[in-house]
Amino acid sequence: MNTYRKTFKFDAEFPFEYKYRDATSAQFELPNHVHDWYEFVYIYSGRGTFFIDHSFYDAEAGDIYLIPGNTIHHSYPVEDDPKRATAFYFSAAFVHDTSSVGEPFHYLQPFETAQSKQSFRFTVPEAYRNQIVDLIEQIHHEYSEEKVGYRQVIRMHIQHILLLLNRHAEETWGESLLRHQAAALPQWIEQTLSYIDSHLEEELGLAIFARNSAVTPAHFSRVFKRLTGMNVTEYVTAKRVMRAKEMLRLNDRNIAQIAEACGFGSIPHFHRKFKALTGMTPAQYKHSL
Structure with missing residues (x-):
């Protein structure tokens, strides 16, 4: 989803x-x-x-x-x-x-x-x-x-x-x-969500999360999507775009620097994902502020 x-x-x-x-x-x-x-x-x-x-x-x-x-x-x-x-x-x-x-x-x-x-x-x-x-x-x-x-x-x-x-x-x-949040979550899910927030600029993916959580990738993927409604890639991308929007609003870094700081591997990929989620390119969004 x-x-x-x-x-x-x-x-x-x-x-x-x-x-x-x-x-x-x-x-x-x-x-x-x-x-x-x-x-x-x-x-x-x-x-x-x-x-x-x-x-x-x-x-x-x-x-x-x-x-x-x-x-x-x-x-x-x-x-x-x-x-x-x-x-x-x-x-x-x-x-x-x-x-x-x-x-x-x-x-x-x-x-x-x-x-x-x-x-x-x-x-x-x-x-x-x-x-x-x-x-x-x-x-x-x-x-x-x-x-x-x-x-x-x-x-x-x-x-x-x-x-x-x-x-x-x-x-x-x-x-x-x-x-505070409901306590019924598996601890490894809570830890993963916090880890994603603090490591958006790094390489992130299902294999890394499953290894850190000591569960199989299939089990991690199934539980993650059931709880969040998204698969791992969708969630990480959305969080990266939200971080980019915040950086575009609050600091003077250029778009290339923001893309790198948010973990996007290339400018075209950053533009494509940003526009898909916000309806605007990063430059259009910054200009609208």
């Missing part, structure tokens, strides 16, 4: 979409996918598994998932008890506020915390959770009614949700906000 690039249809002045209290069966779930927008997910009920970046989570009622842009993720619902959730998708510009009003705070901080901690599932006390659910309902009402100023109200409610998450993180020093 190839990694899928999710795109959004939106007004350029209102970069926001959402799914409200949606219960999706496995056959209609998107495959492993990435997008540039930020994603907020609230679980009301049901069961399932999230695969985000290189972590697996058992979804439970009350869970909140914050998925930064350019993060590989996928959801696996349980057929006899599919999870019901609301998801918001928005660009960084949608919640950006240029006025700091004298304090070091920005609305994307919870996503940055999730990224830095490599833990994307959040849990908050009931009082915060009730406020967040109420704000979700208000967003849905505003979007449905489309009264004058509804876009501004939706943006303010999204900002309020992110403020509540950030405030709780500050109150608890981050200890009770983040919940």
Whole structure:
């Protein structure tokens, strides 16, 4: 299963979409996918598994998932008890506020915390959770009614949700906000996913992973694809492209240097894989920033 690039249809002045209290069966779930927008997910009920970046989570009622842009993720619902959730998708510009009003705070901080901690599932006390659910309902009402100023109200409610998450993180020093991944994974899979992240510039492949994990290549391949939804080559390529996007955004290296740093053997191969996953060449992507 190839990694899928999710795109959004939106007004350029209102970069926001959402799914409200949606219960999706496995056959209609998107495959492993990435997008540039930020994603907020609230679980009301049901069961399932999230695969985000290189972590697996058992979804439970009350869970909140914050998925930064350019993060590989996928959801696996349980057929006899599919999870019901609301998801918001928005660009960084949608919640950006240029006025700091004298304090070091920005609305994307919870996503940055999730990224830095490599833990994307959040849990908050009931009082915060009730406020967040109420704000979700208000967003849905505003979007449905489309009264004058509804876009501004939706943006303010999204900002309020992110403020509540950030405030709780500050109150608890981050200890009770983040919940770690499900522990039912084979240890060698966890170690391999971490190894890939830290060795993208090196030669990576099934034979290396199987040897490091002390399992046969056939067994490794079977378990890896069952858990991640991708074969080894697809996963490594997707991670390399995501790393390249980050480097294109954050540093001044040229495209050849970035290709080499991300483990691509040649510039044409880098261009081909980058465009297949992002819809743009590396140069076009850098120019769009």
